[in-house]
Each structure stands twice: as structure tokens, then as C-alpha cells.
Amino acid sequence: xxxxxxxxxxxxxxxxxxxxxxxxxxxxxxxxxxxxxxxxxxxxxxxxxxxxxxxxxxxxxxxxxxxxxxxxxxxxxxxxxxxxxxxxxxxxxxxxxxxxxxxxxxxxxxxxxxxxxxxxxxxxxxxxxxxxxxx
Amino acid sequence: xxxxxxxxxxxxxxxxxxxxxxxxxxxxxxxxxxxxxxxxxxxxxxxxxxxxxxxxxxxxxxxxxxxxxxxxxxxxxxxxxxxxxxxxxxxxxxxxxxxxxxxxxxxxxxxxxxxxxxxxxxxxxxxxxxxxxxxxxxxxxxxxxxxxxxxxxxxxxxxxxxxxxxxxxxxxxxxxxxxxxxxxxxxxxxxxxxxxxxxxxxxxxxxxxxxxxxxxxxxxxxxxxxxxxxxxxxxxxxxxxxxxxxxxxxxxxxxxxxxxxxxxxxxxxxxxxxxxxxxxxxxxxxxxxxxxxxxxxxxxxxxxxxxxxxxxxxxxxxxxxxxxxxxxxxxxxxxxxxxxxxxxxxxxxxxxxxxxxxxxxxxxxxxxxxxxxxxxxxxxxxxxxxxxxxxxxxxxxxxxxxxxxxxxxxxxxxxxxxxxxxxxxxxxxxxxxxxxxxxxxxxxxxxxxxxxxxxxxxxxxxxxxxxxxxxxxxxxxxxxxxxxxxxxxxxxxxxxxxxxxxxxxxxxxxxxxxxxxxxxxxxxxxxxxxxxxxxxxxxxxxxxxxxxxxxxxxxxxxxxxxxxxxxxxxxxxxxxxxxxxxxxxxxxxxxxxxxxxxxxxxxxxxxxxxxxxxxxxxxxxxxxxxxxxxxxxxxxxxxxxxxxxxxxxxxxxxxxxxxxxxxxxxxxxxxxxxxxxxxxxxxxxxxxxxxxxxxxxxxxxxxxxxxxxxxxxxxxxxxxxxxxxxxxxxxxxxxxxxxxxxxxxxxxxxxxxxxxxxxxxxxxxxxxxxxxxxxxxxxxxxxxxxxxxxxxxxxxxxxxxxxxxxxxxxxxxxxxxxxxxxxxxxxxxxxxxxxxxxxxx
Numbered sequence: 001x002x003x004x005x006x007x008x009x010x011x012x013x014x015x016x017x018x019x020x021x022x023x024x025x026x027x028x029x030x031x032x033x034x035x036x037x038x039x040x041x042x043x044x045x046x047x048x049x050x051x052x053x054x055x056x057x058x059x060x061x062x063x064x065x066x067x068x069x070x071x072x073x074x075x076x077x078x079x080x081x082x083x084x085x086x087x088x089x090x091x092x093x094x095x096x097x098x099x100x101x102x103x104x105x106x107x108x109x110x111x112x113x114x115x116x117x118x119x120x121x122x123x124x125x126x127x128x129x130x131x132x133x134x135x
Numbered sequence: 136x137x138x139x140x141x142x143x144x145x146x147x148x149x150x151x152x153x154x155x156x157x158x159x160x161x162x163x164x165x166x167x168x169x170x171x172x173x174x175x176x177x178x179x180x181x182x183x184x185x186x187x188x189x190x191x192x193x194x195x196x197x198x199x200x201x202x203x204x205x206x207x208x209x210x211x212x213x214x215x216x217x218x219x220x221x222x223x224x225x226x227x228x229x230x231x232x233x234x235x236x237x238x239x240x241x242x243x244x245x246x247x248x249x250x251x252x253x254x255x256x257x258x259x260x261x262x263x264x265x266x267x268x269x270x271x272x273x274x275x276x277x278x279x280x281x282x283x284x285x286x287x288x289x290x291x292x293x294x295x296x297x298x299x300x301x302x303x304x305x306x307x308x309x310x311x312x313x314x315x316x317x318x319x320x321x322x323x324x325x326x327x328x329x330x331x332x333x334x335x336x337x338x339x340x341x342x343x344x345x346x347x348x349x350x351x352x353x354x355x356x357x358x359x360x361x362x363x364x365x366x367x368x369x370x371x372x373x374x375x376x377x378x379x380x381x382x383x384x385x386x387x388x389x390x391x392x393x394x395x396x397x398x399x400x401x402x403x404x405x406x407x408x409x410x411x412x413x414x415x416x417x418x419x420x421x422x423x424x425x426x427x428x429x430x431x432x433x434x435x436x437x438x439x440x441x442x443x444x445x446x447x448x449x450x451x452x453x454x455x456x457x458x459x460x461x462x463x464x465x466x467x468x469x470x471x472x473x474x475x476x477x478x479x480x481x482x483x484x485x486x487x488x489x490x491x492x493x494x495x496x497x498x499x500x501x502x503x504x505x506x507x508x509x510x511x512x513x514x515x516x517x518x519x520x521x522x523x524x525x526x527x528x529x530x531x532x533x534x535x536x537x538x539x540x541x542x543x544x545x546x547x548x549x550x551x552x553x554x555x556x557x558x559x560x561x562x563x564x565x566x567x568x569x570x571x572x573x574x575x576x577x578x579x580x581x582x583x584x585x586x587x588x589x590x591x592x593x594x595x596x597x598x599x600x601x602x603x604x605x606x607x608x609x610x611x612x613x614x615x616x617x618x619x620x621x622x623x624x625x626x627x628x629x630x631x632x633x634x635x636x637x638x639x640x641x642x643x644x645x646x647x648x649x650x651x652x653x654x655x656x657x658x659x660x661x662x663x664x665x666x667x668x669x670x671x672x673x674x675x676x677x678x679x680x681x682x683x684x685x686x687x688x689x690x691x692x693x694x695x696x697x698x699x700x701x702x703x704x705x706x707x708x709x710x711x712x713x714x715x716x717x718x719x720x721x722x723x724x725x726x727x728x729x730x731x732x733x734x735x736x737x738x739x740x741x742x743x744x745x746x747x748x749x750x751x752x753x754x755x756x757x758x759x760x761x762x763x764x765x766x767x768x769x770x771x772x773x774x775x776x777x778x779x780x781x782x783x784x785x786x787x788x789x790x791x792x793x794x795x796x797x798x799x800x801x802x803x804x805x806x807x808x809x810x811x812x813x814x815x816x817x818x819x820x821x822x823x824x825x826x827x828x829x830x831x832x833x834x835x836x837x838x839x840x841x842x843x844x845x846x847x848x849x850x851x852x853x854x855x856x857x858x859x860x861x862x863x864x865x866x867x868x869x870x871x872x873x874x875x876x877x878x879x880x881x882x883x884x885x886x887x888x889x890x891x892x893x894x895x896x897x898x899x900x901x902x903x904x905x906x907x908x909x910x911x912x913x914x915x916x917x918x919x920x921x922x923x924x925x926x927x928x929x930x931x932x933x934x935x936x937x938x939x940x941x942x943x944x945x946x947x948x949x950x951x952x953x954x955x956x957x958x959x960x961x962x963x964x965x966x967x968x969x970x971x972x973x974x975x976x
Contacts, residue, residue, distance in 0.1 A: 024709075024710060025338070025709065025710070028437065029437065029441075032437065032438060032441035032442075033441075035441060035442075035445075036441055036444065036445070039445045039463065039467065042463055043460060043463055046457060046459050046460055046463070047456075047457070047460055047823065048823055050457045050459075050460075051823035051824065052823060056459070095339065095340075095425070095429065095673075095674060096672070096673075097335050097336075097337050097339075097340050097671065097672045097673070099711075101339055102337045102338060102339045102710070102711065104339075105338065105339030105429070105430055106338065106339070108430040109430040109433045109434055109437070112430060112431060112434035112438075113434055113437060113438055116434065116438045116470075116473060116474060117438075117441075119470065119473065120442060120466075120467065120470045123466035123467065123469065123470045124445075124463055124466055124467065126462075126466060127459055127462030127463055127465075127466060128459065130462070131458055131459040131462055134457040134458075134459065135457070135458060
């Protein structure tokens with residue numbers, strides 16, 4: 001837990017509270033679900049704009065904010081998962097049938113999914129930077 | 136049952152005698168087919184799917200023979216159309232998906248140390264549906280009426296009855312029926328993985344196969360329903376003339392492509408991930424170590440599942456959608472390579488870090504990975520839209536998809552066959568024949584499909600029955616045909632190997648010295664599944680837990696007995712597998728088979744336009760389902776709890792969110808809601824396609840806002856009354872609960888009338904234009920659900936009156952409340968869409 005050393009006691013308390021958060025299969029799929037919502041939002045936004053208006057407004061505030069919010073949620077869930085992967089207690093390699101190892105497993109998986117989702121959201125956003133019309 | 140008691144051999148023998156009696160399969164030439172035990176049903180399922188695979192393979196051989204030389208006339212163009220359509224449809228719907236379900240039905244209980252899956256009769260129903268639907272679709276080719284529109288059945292050629300015959304109906308209705316069985320299997324497998332794990336098998340100790348099964352079953356739940364919605368629209372157009380895909384009347388064939396590929400692309404991963412799941416079992420066994428990167432594999436499975444739903448438009452790059460839309464899907468198609476690559480690297484790393492035993496199954500694994508990677512790389516190529524515009528609908532795509540499916544599904548399944556054959560039969564297959572077959576398959580696949588990349592780039596289109604010599608692709612095609620014979624020889628060697636198996640002697644128990652639970656199976660296997668349900672402390676308990684096999688065999692773990700003469704298994708909690716219930720399982724019964732026959736008759740009779748007979752079949756199906764539920768579910772046990780050993784007592788009846796039945800209802804309704812969202816997507820899709828939507832004119836104006844709002848209010852009243860019935864019943868006010876159920880049923884029935892009144896009274900004419908057609912479809916879907924809701928409410932009322940549901944034993948009312956939640960959501964979306972959206976638009 002070397003990266004916790006510089007922080008004060010309140011900070012440790014906060015991290016401690018994060019580790020107490022209930023982690024389930026539903027929290028595991030938060031990052032990819034955010035990707036899915038963002039993807040659907042982009043697709044529908046463009047499809048409806050092109051069909052109904054014949055053009056889509058580039059860099060609307062909604063698009064920029066939507067993408068930033070999506071990435072923020074993914075980063076937040078990844079960070080919570082990162083803190084949880086550092087729950088002290090059981091020895092490595094953390095593949096035992098204990099509460100802490102189960103938490104660490106779900107946390108690592110959530111963290112990895114957050115990484116993948118973060119990249120995937122960027123992938124989705126890039127075309128809107130490059131392409132400008134509905135052709 | 137203390138530890139001490141199990142020391143007594145006489146007690147153990149008595150327990151085994153009781154277990155044997157309870158799990159005794161039915162006998163007799165007919166009644167043996169009424170068995171519901173997973174190890175029987177799973178084997179039938181696997182053999183049937185294998186048979187369909189061989190049949191579809193023969194169709195491919197005929198096609199390759201036709202294409203061996205230019206201008207060949209071995210088969211007519213019409214026959215050729217039927218051959219490739221049936222080949223693709225069978226391999227997808229009758230082999231790849233059912234094979235995954237079949238193998239999982241066999242393996243999953245063994246992997247989870249359960250006696251059976253939670254709903255064995257549902258598995259049997261799924262099997263019989265699959266068999267009937269499969270024979271119906273397959274048999275059509277012998278009458279020259281097989282479907283001939285390609286495996287994706289693109290309208291408008293397939294919806295115009297003057298251009299396509301009975302084959303399109305056979306495809307649509309026969310395969311819809313099989314989709315029902317796939318969703319049934321998905322429900323069974325999800326509940327199995329989440330609720331039937333052995334005590335102690337927390338999520339992080341679950342075999343990776345189970346993780347993949349969970350992910351794939353959830354994917355089925357979201358992928359198949361859009362196709363079912365598409366099938367509904369498709370058949371409405373073919374049978375009733377409602378113009379969903381008819382451009383002249385405001386329809387659009389592109390809608391079908393959307394609905395088909397929202398199913399069709401996840402489908403690729405639905406058939407690929409289970410094979411990767413087999414790798415995840417085979418690789419650690421022969422690397423002699425734990426799989427490296429367990430959470431990375433879970434990431435890969437879950438990540439692939441999500442991303443695979445963002446890829447469907449890459450099958451539609453040439454349909455003229457805006458480039459920016461294509462770019463989104465192209466980006467997601469590239470992103471999916473990340474998780475796919477991760478799992479392959481995890482396997483390579485495990486082999487690298489382990490002490491590899493070069494067995495036959497491992498040979499298949501490595502060989503198929505090589506083939507799959509080639510298919511994956513061409514996949515990355517065609518995910519780039521400009522490249523796809525060149526390669527679309529050419530043999531390059533045929534090469535790509537066969538590399539993916541042969542490397543990602545077929546050869547892994549052969550590897551799995553060699554690995555798991557000893558588990559099923561107690562006998563190993565021949566290593567020599569297995570390796571010979573492998574090299575035939577490997578060489579054959581490459582020789583068949585690698586030249587197709589070039590014939591495609593040289594301009595050979597897909598689905599053509601012949602080609603001119605001047606195109607200069609004769610040599611490439613001849614090579615492909617020769618390769619197909621080499622491949623077929625490999626399959627034939629496997630079949631011979633299987634046929635010789637009965638003459639071979641039994642192999643020792645756990646012949647591969649694997650570490651996972653399924654290898655507890657004994658060569659002279661008993662039908663009870665597992666002698667006692669173990670406490671799990673490791674991912675590889677046979678390797679890591681001391682005296683594990685002995686303790687299981689001597690009944691020293693949980694539930695070593697069947698005192699009450701009932702088939703039972705343990706239900707545990709989702710995250711940590713804490714035991715919560717002993718669930719009584721359905722035994723052999725003829726009802727699943729009869730229900731499947733009745734439901735099959737509905738689909739088959741509709742194909743031949745025998746609507747009254749089909750209606751009779753539907754009524755019989757409903758009656759069978761009610762009889763099945765009434766006699767076989769939510770049974771009140773003779774006592775509240777029973778001991779399972781080690782001082783633990785578990786209830787025999789639970790209801791609500793920890794019960795398997797509640798989960799099954801929830802999961803089924805997720806699939807139902809997904810199908811519904813496909814129809815709603817249709818409505819808004821048509822809105823984007825028209826300048827004025829809804830249109831106006833005679834037969835086009837409606838349904839107004841009044842009746843939809845009445846229908847919505849009445850539907851919500853029925854929902855609230857059901858919730859009220861649940862709450863009053865829980866508090867012991869049985870009379871009030873019954874009154875609320877009766878009133879709820881009245882409200883549901885009134886909602887049917889009010890729902891239909893909108894389009895009916897405004898005279899919406901569904902044959903005229905797509906707008907009235909889609910409004911009618913949404914209303915019919917919603918009112919049909921209200922009708923089912925009324926039947927459920929009346930059923931629950933009858934259960935209460937008959938004393939089969941009480942304040943304490945209230946699973947029925949809790950489960951129908953879940954249905955009503957979804958019903959309320961459906962009503963809100965439908966009536967807001969048809970009643971309020973026209974005003975807003």
C-alpha cells in the first residue's frame with residue numbers, strides 16, 4: 001500500500017469506505033454498459049440527424065459532454081476498482097475462496113473492463129472528429 | 136449427517152441404493168425417451184446436433200463438387216440456392232448454437248458439482264423442440280422446397296410470395312421454433328451458473344467454462360429476440376401482406392438487415408466463445424498448471440460480449456448508410472480484436488509457463504488457434520469499410536467466415552470431443568486416429584479456404600452456382616474442392632473413431648489427470664451426477680484439496696442421501712455460493728415432449744396456412760404448459776427444512792429474488808423485452824425513413840391518444856393489483872389477495888379491448904402502408920402480453936384457492952409480479968409511442 005503513505009488519515013478512511021462498497025456482477029458491467037450507452041447515443045444521434053436533417057452538427061455540446069461524462073464514469077469505476085484491488089489481507093496470488101480474494105477478483109476484472117471500455121469510447125468518438133457530413 | 140456417520144460402509148451403501156433408485160432412468164422402448172436427466176438429454180442433444188452437422192457438411196460437399204470446374208451442371212441453380220441456404224442455416228441454427236447448449240447441458244452440472252440443472256424438464260422441452268424444428272427444416276430439401284434466400288433471408292425477394300415459395304416460411308417458422316428452444320436453454324444455463332454452484336465456489340473460483348457459458352447465455356438472451364421480432368414482421372408480411380419491407384408501401388428492407396444482424400453478429404461470438412471455453416478447460420490440464428490471468432479471461436469474455444453488440448452494421452457497409460455510422464461500427468469492430476487477442480495470449484502464456492503434455496486435444500487447440508487467428512486477421516481487414524466495399528459478397532468473405540468458424544468453433548469442438556469423450560463414455564478415443572484426423576482437418580481447411588481469398592479478390596461472387604472459365608479461377612476452385620474432400624476425410628476418420636469406441640475397454644478415472652470438478656465422474660458412471668456436493672476451496676479442487684475425490688465418493692460432503700426419494704440439488708447464492716435451498720427437481724415426464732410437439736404443430740401448421748388447426752395446436756400448447764406448471768412447479772414440501780450434512784439445514788421452498796424460479800422468470804422477461812424493443816426500433820426506424828410519419832389519409836389516421844391512454848391506465852391498474860395481491864398475500868390477507876388477482880385479471884382483459892380499440896375504431900388499414908402495420912403489430916404484441924398476464928393472474932388465483940399457494944409459500948404470485956413489471960413497461964412504451972409520439976412528431 002505504498003501509494004497510500006503520503007495521504008492523511010481522512011484519505012485512508014475514504015479509501016477504506018470505497019473498499020466497503022458492495023461489489024456485484026452488476027458493478028462489474030458498469031464500464032462496458034457505459035460504453036454501450038455512449039455507442040448507442042452516438043449512433044442514434046447521427047442516424048436520426050442524417051435522416052431527418054440531412055446533416056449532423058459537429059462538436060455539439062451534447063456530444064462533447066456525453067463523451068466526457070462517459071469517460072468520467074468509466075475512470076471513476078476503474079479507480080474505485082483499483083482501490084479495491086489493493087485491499088490488504090490475504091496473501092498473493094489471490095485465488096482463494098475468501099471474501100477479500102473474491103472482492104479483489106471482481107475489482108481486477110472491473111478495472112480491466114474499465115480500461116477496455118475507456119479505449120472503446122475513444123474509438124467511437126474518433127469518427128466524429130474525422131468525418132463531417134452524412135455522405 | 137456428521138463426518139463420523141459416513142465412516143459406516145453400510146450407511147453409505149444404503150444411501151447409494153436410495154440415490155440410485157431416485158435417479159433411475161425410465162425404461163421401455165418409449166418411456167426411455169421421457170427421461171429428463173441432463174446426462175441423457177445432453178447426449179441426445181449432442182448426437183442430434185452432430186447429425187445435423189454431418190448433413191450440412193454433405194450439402195457443402197455437393198456445392199464444392201458443383202464448383203470444381205467452370206460451367207458445371209451437376210446441380211441446377213435452384214438446387215444450388217437451396218444447398219447454400221440450408222448449409223448456412225443448419226450450421227448456424229442446428230449445429231453451432233445447439234451444440235453449445237447440448238455440451239453445456241452435459242458438462243455444466245458436472246463442472247458445478249450439481250446433481251442436475253435447475254430445470255431438467257425445460258432442457259428436455261428444448262431438446263424436443265430442437266429435434267422437431269430441425270427435422271422440419273432439414274427435411275424440406277428432399278421435397279425441393281428448402282429455403283433458398285441465403286442464410287440471412289434478405290427481403291424483398293424472400294417476402295414477395297410471387298418470387299419465393301414455401302421455403303421462406305419453412306425457414307422463418309421452423310427456425311423461430313428453434314430460437315424458442317435456444318432461449319429456453321439460455322434461461323436454464325444462466326440460472327444453473329448463478330444458482331446451482333456448489334457451496335464455497337465463489338465467483339472467483341468458478342471454472343472458466345462456466346464464466347463463458349454465463350456470458351454466452353446472456354448474449355443469446357439479447358441477440359436472439361431481435362431476430363424473433365424480425366421473424367414476426369417477416370411472417371406478417373408473407374402471410375398477411377403487412378408491408379414492413381415493401382418499399383412501395385413505405386416499408387424498408389434495410390430494417391430486416393438491422394434486426395437480422397443485431398442477432399447475426401453477436402451470434403458469431405455466441406458460437407465462438409463456448410469453444411474458447413473448451414480451451415480454457417483443456418489448456419490448464421495439459422500445461423499442468425492453473426490458467427494464467429483468470430480475471431483477464433473474464434475481461435475478455437465480458438468485453439467481447441458487450442462489444443459484439445456494436446458490430447452489426449459491419450455486415451451492412453454497402454447498404455448506403457452514412458459513412459459516419461459505418462465508422463462507429465468499424466471502430467467497434469477493431470476494438471473487439473483487443474479482448475479476443477487477450478484471451479489467446481492468456482492461453483499461450485499458460486502453455487509457456489507450464490510443463491506441456493502434448494496430447495491429442497491440445498493438438499486440436501493449438502491448430503484451431505492458428506486457423507482462427509488467420510480468420511481474425513481477415514476480419515480486421517473487412518472491418519475497414521473501404522476494404523469491405525471491395526470484398527463484400529465475394530469469396531474473400533466466404534474464406535474469412537469459414538476460417539473463423541472452423542478455427543473458432545468446429546475444430547475446437549473436435550478437440551473437446553477427444554477431451555471429454557472419456558467423461559461421457561468412460562473410454563478414450565484413439566490418439567493415433569485423432570491425430571491423423573487432425574492433420575486431415577487442418578490441411579483440408581487450409582486447402583479449401585485459403586484459395587478462396589484469391590478467387591474472391593479475382594472477382595468470384597458468393598452464392599453463384601457456377602463461373603466462366605475466362606475468369607481464371609478454375610484452378611483455385613479445383614484446389615478448394617480437393618481441400619474439401621481432404622477435410623471430409625478427416626471428419627470421416629473421427630466418425631470411424633467414434634464408431635469403434637464401444638469395442639474399446641474403459642479408461643481409468645480422470646485419464647488426463649485434470650484438476651476440475653467434472654473429472655470426478657467415474658467410468659462406470661451412476662445417474663445421480665455426483666455422490667455428494669463438495670465444498671469448494673480452489674479453482675482446481677482435484678489438484679489442490681486434500682483427499683477431495685475420496686471425500687466426495689464417500690459422501691462426506693453435502694446432500695449424500697435421498698431420504699425422501701426425491702431428485703434434489705443445492706441452490707446457492709450468486710456471489711459467494713452460500714447454500715440457501717435444497718431444490719426438488721422434476722423427474723422423468725412425458726409433458727416436455729408433448730408440449731414441444733404441440734408447440735411445433737403451431738409453427739408447422741402455420742407454415743402451410745392451416746390457421747384453424749394451428750389455433751387448436753396453440754390451445755393444446757397452452758393447456759399443456761398450464762398442466763406442466765400446475766403439477767410440477769412451486770410444490771409445497773412435506774416439511775420446511777432438511778439437513779444436508781455438517782449440521783446445516785436448508786429450506787425446501789424459497790420464493791422471491793433468491794429462488795431459481797424467480798430468476799428464470801426475470802431472465803425470460805429480459806429476452807421478451809428485448810424482442811419488444813426490436814419492434815419499437817422498427818416504429819422509430821420507419822419514422823426516420825419518412826418525411827411525414829405518421830402519414831395521413833384514409834386508413835392511415837389513428838389511433839389517436841384517447842384509447843391508448845385508456846389502455847395504458849387499465850394495464851397499469853392490473854400491474855398495481857398484482858403487486859397488491861403479492862403484498863396482501865404476504866401479510867396473510869388471502870381473501871384480499873384473491874380479490875385483487877381476480878380484479879387484476881379483469882383489468883388485463885379490459886386492457887386487451889382498450890388496446891385494440893385505438894387502431895380498430897380509427898380504421899387503421901395495415902395492408903395499406905407500413906405505419907398502420909407497425910401500430911397494429913405493437914398493439915397486438917402488447918395486448919397478447921396482457922392476455923398472458925390475465926392467464927397468469929387467474930392461474931395464481933386458482934393456485935391460491937386450491938391451497939397450492941399460501942402466504943408462506945408464495946412463489947407463484949411473486950413470479951407473476953415480475954412478469955407484470957415487464958408488462959407495465961411494455962404498456963408504457965407501446966401506448967406512449969402510438970398514442971403520444973404522433974402528436975410530438
